[in-house]
Amino acid sequence: MKNKFYTFEGPEGSGKTTIIKKVAEKLLADDIEVITTREPGGVKKAEEIRDFIMKYDHDKISEAFLYSTARRIHIEEKIIPALERGGLILCDRFVDSSLAYQGYANANGEDEVLYDNIKLINKIATTINDKEIKPSKTFYFDIDPVVSLKRIKKDSDREVNRFDLKELSYHQKVCEGYKKIIASDNERFIIIDATKSVDEITKEVYEYIKE
Numbered sequence: 001m002k003n004k005f006y007t008f009e010g011p012e013g014s015g016k017t018t019i020i021k022k023v024a025e026k027l028l029a030d031d032i033e034v035i036t037t038r039e040p041g042g043v044k045k046a047e048e049i050r051d052f053i054m055k056y057d058h059d060k061i062s063e064a065f066l067y068s069t070a071r072r073i074h075i076e077e078k079i080i081p082a083l084e085r086g087g088l089i090l091c092d093r094f095v096d097s098s099l100a101y102q103g104y105a106n107a108n109g110e111d112e113v114l115y116d117n118i119k120l121i122n123k124i125a126t127t128i129n130d131k132e133i134k135p136s137k138t139f140y141f142d143i144d145p146v147v148s149l150k151r152i153k154k155d156s157d158r159e160v161n162r163f164d165l166k167e168l169s170y171h172q173k174v175c176e177g178y179k180k181i182i183a184s185d186n187e188r189f190i191i192i193d194a195t196k197s198v199d200e201i202t203k204e205v206y207e208y209i210k211e
Helices: 016-029 044-055 060-085 095-107 112-125 145-154 168-184 198-210
Strands: 005-009 034-038 088-092 137-142 189-193
Touching: 005 016, 005 095, 016 034, 016 088, 016 137, 016 198, 034 060, 044 060, 060 088, 060 095, 060 112, 095 112, 095 168, 137 198, 145 168, 189 198
Parallel strands: 005 088, 005 137, 034 088, 137 189
Antiparallel strands: none
16 A cells, blocks of 8 residues: 555644645646545544534543544545555644644643543554554644634634634644654654745645655
């Protein structure tokens, strides 16, 4: 199974969802099979879990299990079949989001046991037939949450979720969580300056994947 699995990470309003769509359009124009998907979600059952997650507040542990359950379903029903076909996958969020949000920000960066447990939960969820499904590369959209939250307020077309409405301090903790993850696995990450224009970022990501 050749790994052509790219994930996109970043705080709310960083622009990754827009870039995924535009990069996919360019790849499709090159006659490259590309599958775009997202987490939580991507398939019907996982999207139903997403709706439940977004509608209600949950305690830290319940939320972590909900995300990992949706992820397991998504991997089994969409990601593995796409990889087996040789398709190229662009996925909006994956395990890193669970670590940054549920493992770090939800605990205010002060609970290493929770962080390690969420890491373990997701290792179990992403292991199918003794093979752990991991992205080949991850694009991290780096932006100050002060700037990204202003973007959200200006974007009338954006679907606002309950995470968008959290305090600035929460979003700052999310970014701290990502920095911790990147420091532990920096060869996998490609850091994107998310303050650049949409066209500039699209070109940068597209050219990297093409190479």
